[in-house]
Amino acid sequence: MNYFVIGYYALLIGASCLAAFYGKKSAFLLLFSLTLVSFIVGIIGGETWLWNITIAAGVIALCAGTAYAFREFLVIVTPYETSKALAKAPLTASFGLFVIMTYLIAGVFAPVIAPFGEAEVISQSYAPADENMLMGADQLGRDLFSRLVYGARNTVGLAFIATTLAFLAGTIAGLLAATRGGWFDQAMGRLADVIMSIPSLIFALLMLSIFGTNLSVLVIIVAIIYSPRVFRLTRAVAGNIVVMDYIEAARLRGEGMWYLVRKEILPNSTAPLIAEFGLEFCFVFLLIAGLSFLGLGIQPPTADWGSMVRDNATLISFGEITPLIPAAAIALLTVAVNFVVDWMLYRSSGLKE
Amino acid sequence: MTEKKKEVLLQIKGLRIEGYSDDKWTEIVHGVDLTLHRGEVMGLIGESGAGKSTIGLAAMGFARDGCRISGGSVEFDGMELTTTPERDRRALRGSRIAYVAQSAAASFNPAHRLIDQHTETPTHYRIMKRMESQEDAMQLYERLRLPNPQEIGFRYPHQVSGGQLQRAMTAMAMACRPDLIIFDEPTTALDVTTQIEVLLAIRDIVEQFNTAAIYITHDLAVVAQMADTIKVLLKGNEVEESDTRSMLANPREDYTKSLWAVRSFQRDQKTRPTGDVAPVVSVQNVDAAYGKTKVLDNVSFDIHAGMTVAVVGESGSGKSTTARCITGLLPPTKGKVLFKGEELPASYKSRSKEQLRQAQMIYQMADTALNPKVRICDIIGRPAQFYSGLKGGELKSRVDELLDMIELEPSKYYYRYPTELSGGQKQRIGIARALAANPTFIICDEVTSALDQLVAEGILKLLDRLQKELNLAYMFITHDLATVRSIADEVVVMKQGQVVEQGPKDEMFTPPHHPYTDLLLSSVPEMDPDWLSRVVDERGVDNIGEAADTSA
Numbered sequence: 068m069n070y071f072v073i074g075y076y077a078l079l080i081g082a083s084c085l086a087a088f089y090g091k092k093s094a095f096l097l098l099f100s101l102t103l104v105s106f107i108v109g110i111i112g113g114e115t116w117l118w119n120i121t122i123a124a125g126v127i128a129l130c131a132g133t134a135y136a137f138r139e140f141l142v143i144v145t146p147y148e149t150s151k152a153l154a155k156a157p158l159t160a161s162f163g164l165f166v167i168m169t170y171l172i173a174g175v176f177a178p179v180i181a182p183f184g185e186a187e188v189i190s191q192s193y194a195p196a197d198e199n200m201l202m203g204a205d206q207l208g209r210d211l212f213s214r215l216v217y218g219a220r221n222t223v224g225l226a227f228i229a230t231t232l233a234f235l236a237g238t239i240a241g242l243l244a245a246t247r248g249g250w251f252d253q254a255m256g257r258l259a260d261v262i263m264s265i266p267s268l269i270f271a272l273l274m275l276s277i278f279g280t281n282l283s284v285l286v287i288i289v290a291i292i293y294s295p296r297v298f299r300l301t302r303a304v305a306g307n308i309v310v311m312d313y314i315e316a317a318r319l320r321g322e323g324m325w326y327l328v329r330k331e332i333l334p335n336s337t338a339p340l341i342a343e344f345g346l347e348f349c350f351v352f353l354l355i356a357g358l359s360f361l362g363l364g365i366q367p368p369t370a371d372w373g374s375m376v377r378d379n380a381t382l383i384s385f386g387e388i389t390p391l392i393p394a395a396a397i398a399l400l401t402v403a404v405n406f407v408v409d410w411m412l413y414r415s416s417g418l419k420e
Numbered sequence: 421m422t423e424k425k426k427e428v429l430l431q432i433k434g435l436r437i438e439g440y441s442d443d444k445w446t447e448i449v450h451g452v453d454l455t456l457h458r459g460e461v462m463g464l465i466g467e468s469g470a471g472k473s474t475i476g477l478a479a480m481g482f483a484r485d486g487c488r489i490s491g492g493s494v495e496f497d498g499m500e501l502t503t504t505p506e507r508d509r510r511a512l513r514g515s516r517i518a519y520v521a522q523s524a525a526a527s528f529n530p531a532h533r534l535i536d537q538h539t540e541t542p543t544h545y546r547i548m549k550r551m552e553s554q555e556d557a558m559q560l561y562e563r564l565r566l567p568n569p570q571e572i573g574f575r576y577p578h579q580v581s582g583g584q585l586q587r588a589m590t591a592m593a594m595a596c597r598p599d600l601i602i603f604d605e606p607t608t609a610l611d612v613t614t615q616i617e618v619l620l621a622i623r624d625i626v627e628q629f630n631t632a633a634i635y636i637t638h639d640l641a642v643v644a645q646m647a648d649t650i651k652v653l654l655k656g657n658e659v660e661e662s663d664t665r666s667m668l669a670n671p672r673e674d675y676t677k678s679l680w681a682v683r684s685f686q687r688d689q690k691t692r693p694t695g696d697v698a699p700v701v702s703v704q705n706v707d708a709a710y711g712k713t714k715v716l717d718n719v720s721f722d723i724h725a726g727m728t729v730a731v732v733g734e735s736g737s738g739k740s741t742t743a744r745c746i747t748g749l750l751p752p753t754k755g756k757v758l759f760k761g762e763e764l765p766a767s768y769k770s771r772s773k774e775q776l777r778q779a780q781m782i783y784q785m786a787d788t789a790l791n792p793k794v795r796i797c798d799i800i801g802r803p804a805q806f807y808s809g810l811k812g813g814e815l816k817s818r819v820d821e822l823l824d825m826i827e828l829e830p831s832k833y834y835y836r837y838p839t840e841l842s843g844g845q846k847q848r849i850g851i852a853r854a855l856a857a858n859p860t861f862i863i864c865d866e867v868t869s870a871l872d873q874l875v876a877e878g879i880l881k882l883l884d885r886l887q888k889e890l891n892l893a894y895m896f897i898t899h900d901l902a903t904v905r906s907i908a909d910e911v912v913v914m915k916q917g918q919v920v921e922q923g924p925k926d927e928m929f930t931p932p933h934h935p936y937t938d939l940l941l942s943s944v945p946e947m948d949p950d951w952l953s954r955v956v957d958e959r960g961v962d963n964i965g966e967a968a969d970t971s972a
Contacts, residue, residue: 312789316853319747319768320803321776334793 072109075117079105134162156410163406170400174220181213186368193382193389202392206378215393217370223400225286225365226352232290233351234344237297242328242336244298245305256302259295267292267354275363285364289354293347300343304336338411345408349401356397372397429497429599429632430456430479436491437474437483437656449474449656451492458599459630463647463664465637465679467872468843470653472636476602479634480517481509497599514541518593522605524585528577535573538592547596560591563628564621582735583614587621594625601626601633607642611734611899612943619645619945619952638872640679641945644668645952652676664949679873687884689925690909692724698761699724700861700893701746701779706755708738708745715741716752717917723910725860726887728894730908730925732901732940738917739897743863746895747781759861777807780854784866786846790838796823796849797834803856822852826882844875851882861893868903880907901944905929913937 079102086095101120108116138161142150153161173180182199183189187209194204202211240259244252262270271288278284308314309332317331358364359373367374372393379390437449449471456462464472474487481501483489494501496517501509513519521527529537539553548556554573561569564587577585586606593601606622607615623646626633635646643650643664650667652659652675660673671677699722708716716738723729731739744750746757748768757764759778765771783789790799797819804810804818820830826848838846847867854862864883868876884907886892898904904911904925911928913921913936921934928937942958945951 311791312783312785313791315749316781316783316789319749319776319781320806320857321768321771321773322806330794331791335791 069114072114072117075121076102076105130162131158133165134158137161137165152414159406160410163403163410166399166403167407170219170223170403173216174223177216177220181210181216183210183213185209185214185217185370187213203389205375205389206381211375211379211389211392214370214375215372215396218372218375218393218396221365221369222352222356222359222372222397225282226348226355229286229289229355230293230344230348230351232286233293233347234297234340236290237294238301238340240294241298241301242305242332243324245302245309246324246327246332252302255298259298262291262295268357271354271358272361272363275358280363280366282365285355285358289351292354293351297340297343297347301336301340304339305332308332308335338414342408342411345404345411349404352397352401427458428455429458429460430454431495432475432479432492433495434492435475435478435489435494437471437478438488438490440486440488445488445490447490447656448487449478452653452656452658454479454651456600456632456634458632460649461626461633461635461647463635463637463643463650464653465640465643465650466653466659467638467874469655471656472638472653473604475653476604476634476636477519479600479602480513480519482513511545514598515545515547515596516598517600517602518596518598520586520589520593520601520603520606522608524589524606525577525582527589528585530577533574533576534580534588534592538573538588538595541592542595545596553595557591557595560594560625561588563625564588564591565617566591581614583610583617586610586614586618590618590622590625594629594631597629597631599632601631603633603635603637605637608637608639612901612940612945613734615642615945616943616952616955620956622646623952639945640873641947641951644947644949645945652679668947668949686906690727691924692727692910697724698758700760701895702758702761703742703746704756704758706742706745706752706757708741708750708752710741710750715917716745718755719745719914719917719919720755721912721919721922723861723893723895725893726891727909728887728896728907729910729912730896730898730904731912731914732898732904733914734899734940736916737914739899739914740865741917742914743781743865743895743897746863747779773807777803777857778859779861779863780857780859781863781865782847782850782854782867785870786838786843786850789850790846790853792838794837795834796836796838796841799838799849800852800856803853807857818856822856825855825886826852828852842875843871844878847871847875847879848882851879851886855886855890859892861895863895863897865897866899867896869898869900876903883907901941913940 079098083095083098083102086098105117105120108120135158138153138156138158141153141161141164145153188207189210190200190204190208192204192206192208194200194208196203200210200212202215205211205214240255244255270292274288275284278288314327314331317327322331355364356371356373356376359371360377362374362377364373365371375393376390379393382389383391432452432454434451434453435449436447436451438445439448440446452471452475454462454475464475466472474484477484478489478494479496481489481494481496481504489502492502496512499508499512501512528534535554535557538557539548539550542548542553542556543550547553557573558569561572566572566584566587572580572584572588580588590601590606603622607618610618619642625631633646635643637643647664649661649663651661652667652673654675659675660667660671662672667676671679701723703722704720706716706719707714719738719742721729721731731742733739741750745752748764748766748771751766756766759775764775768776797816800822801810801815801819804822805815808818810818819834823830823833828845828848833841833845838849841849850867867883868879871879880903883894887894894907896904896908908925911922911925912919913928913934915936920936921928929941931938933941942955948954
């Protein structure tokens with residue numbers, strides 16, 4: 068028993084008593100179950116495990132604090148309508164926004180932030196971290212941190228372009244199919260079925276080996292793979308809107324198809340589409356990272372998180388966490404985007420009560 | 421009836437209910453008292469937003485999501501519902517207090533047969549065994565005069581008609597022989613001939629089992645048939661309460677009087693222009709079909725400039741289909757539609773912009789007729805921009821002018837979205853959108869049926885004024901004969917896709933007329949509390965809704 072352990076339990080028990088006294092039911096349950104878990108963990112793992120719990124709690128608290136402060140910041144700087152929505156956003160959503168913003172800044176200002184170039188060899192291979200290199204060097208002696216920052220630009224940028232393309236194709240086809248109906252709808256629907264029936268990774272591998280691995284081919288193939296999902300969603304959403312009386316009124320007015328789609332249908336289907344964009348972005352991002360890991364995505368020496376995991380994979384057997392850093396970057400962005408998407412889905416689905 | 425009213429069943433005192441909106445709780449019911457005795461039927465009437473349904477649900481100790489009971493007491497048979505735990509309150513619902521909702525079609529589970537849903541509550545509370553309850557259901561169906569009472573329960577909800585479904589729902593409410601039933605607008609969605617069947621069924625069964633009931637409606641004539649006492653509500657406050665006869669004979673408060681006076685709007689009937697003037701719209705021998713099902717059979721009528729032609733009939737009689745043929749949404753299979761003497765192309769797609777502009781439409785549900793994501797100024801401005809090519813300042817002054825016409829203040833409503841308006845205001849925007857095209861002919865499809873009577877009256881007056889100012893021709897589709905009486909010049913009566921009778925309004929409302937017209941007319945509830953009994957005596961209990969079928 069030392070002061071840390073005594074302080075640790077005293078704090079937890081004190082906090083749970085306070086929570087119980089002021090009738091905060093969920094806070095009490097959380098704190099007291101943590102206390103009970105700590106008893107067991109403390110007996111099994113000793114003081115070090117308690118330290119780990121403390122650090123984890125500290126990190127979560129720090130994230131929550133950042134998220135809270137960032138939300139308040141956004142509420143102040145954004146215009147009235149947006150800030151009203153943001154004020155009600157859960158902390159997870161603002162944490163997600165914060166992470167996305169960090170990635171954006173890293174991607175846009177990569178040359179300014181990164182201390183070395185992405186293909187610059189500055190040290191021995193697998194050199195450990197020192198005052199020059201924040202995270203050490205990779206298998207060719209390039210600075211891992213610099214490559215991570217450049218990777219944000221390449222991987223995220225590519226995923227964004229591919230998702231946008233998939234969305235443009237899918238949304239336009241979906242809206243037209245719902246508005247026109249008939250043979251056009253049938254044709255587009257069956258085409259989507261055909262694309263969806265081929266496993267996506269195999270389809271991508273096949274196409275990339277036929278057309279060669281360059282960036283434009285990669286983007287187009289990924290866009291083709293993901294556009295049918297967008298098409299289906301858009302068609303379903305628009306299908307519910309097309310039967311409304313205001314669409315009938317616009318048709319009877321003699322409005323053209325383009326006006327119907329743009330002014331009457333699209334504004335009513337944006338919410339689910341934006342949420343879907345976030346989800347699809349994650350899938351696209353993971354597919355590109357996966358392809359890079361297999362050596363068919365972004366080609367060296369361009370920095371990319373997927374291939375960075377593969378290149379440094381051997382280090383894992385030496386107990387180094389280096390290959391896990393780009394993997395963690397992928398995971399964090401995916402989680403962040405999903406947090407934001409969850410919030411948007413919640414807002415658009417009318418589950419507010 | 422007086423000997424039944426001894427024991428107090430439900431006592432509500434100072435009931436306050438709050439609703440949650442815009443991040444704060446606002447009181448929507450401000451201290452209402454209500455006393456209901458065993459076997460008594462109380463009518464709750466008022467406009468929408470008066471808190472009728474909220475009070476009805478509170479009588480079960482229930483508050484909708486986003487609402488809470490914030491004060492007062494609800495005492496049901498000696499049990500205080502506001503403080504009883506939710507578990508005990510739930511045990512009451514279904515077994516001792518039952519609820520009949522407005523739309524039976526939406527309230528039945530479409531995946532289960534009627535009888536399975538009927539027997540669920542009694543077997544759940546172990547009041548009856550499944551077979552007993554099934555037997556009982558059949559007896560109830562028989563008492564409610566449903567056809568084939570032995571067999572109808574084994575159908576799915578979509579296999580029976582709306583009126584039958586509403587009666588099956590009443591039977592279901594009766595399944596546990598509750599002490600209190602809450603009827604929330606049970607006949608509002610039905611047309612007159614079906615309504616009368618349901619009203620009679622409800623009244624008889626409530627009397628037979630000596631059940632107390634709260635009958636919520638906005639239709640005064642209906643409540644006059646059903647209730648022993650009437651309570652008038654306005655914006656969560658009680659206006660007055662007294663027994664039905666004295667309430668009808670001499671209402672005390674001004675608001676009640678205004679409700680009573682609603683049906684008095686009447687305008688002079690116009691006659692057709694003499695001489696050889698081509699009608700604005702002439703429907704000639706039109707047949708139409710949805711796929712292979714024929715829905716219109718040789719329909720012909722004329723609409724002259726500046727006149728209102730009301731098209732009436734039950735649901736499914738082809739009223740709206742006729743409108744779809746005129747607008748070109750459903751090309752007729754035979755016959756033609758003339759517009760000012762010229763034949764219109766069958767489909768709207770092949771009509772010219774000018775032809776489309778001349779005929780406009782106002783819809784029943786303003787909620788679905790206005791795009792929720794478009795501002796008022798754009799909703800009204802678009803037709804003006806589209807047909808007349810107005811831009812910038814000209815367009816804005818035209819929209820202002822239109823908003824003035826529909827009696828909405830331009831500066832206040834210009835930039836709003838439809839969701840920020842009330843039902844009546846939305847309907848006015850729908851009218852303005854039709855007017856923006858400068859039409860000569862407007863189809864009004866049940867424009868007032870989703871509105872409260874006072875609001876509906878305002879809309880009718882507005883339409884009448886606009887007709888005088890702009891010399892518009894209206895085709896007025898409705899199943900509400902009170903509306904026809906107040907606004908129509910000529911009447912077309914439709915039944916099963918055929919025109920059974922047509923002519924000037926005065927002729928249509930004076931006998932002799934076609935037996936079907938007669939049935940429609942005599943099925944409209946009247947303010948007289950003895951009306952229902954009188955109609956039953958005249959027609960006989962068994963064919964109250966089908967008198968026309970037998971005589972036609």
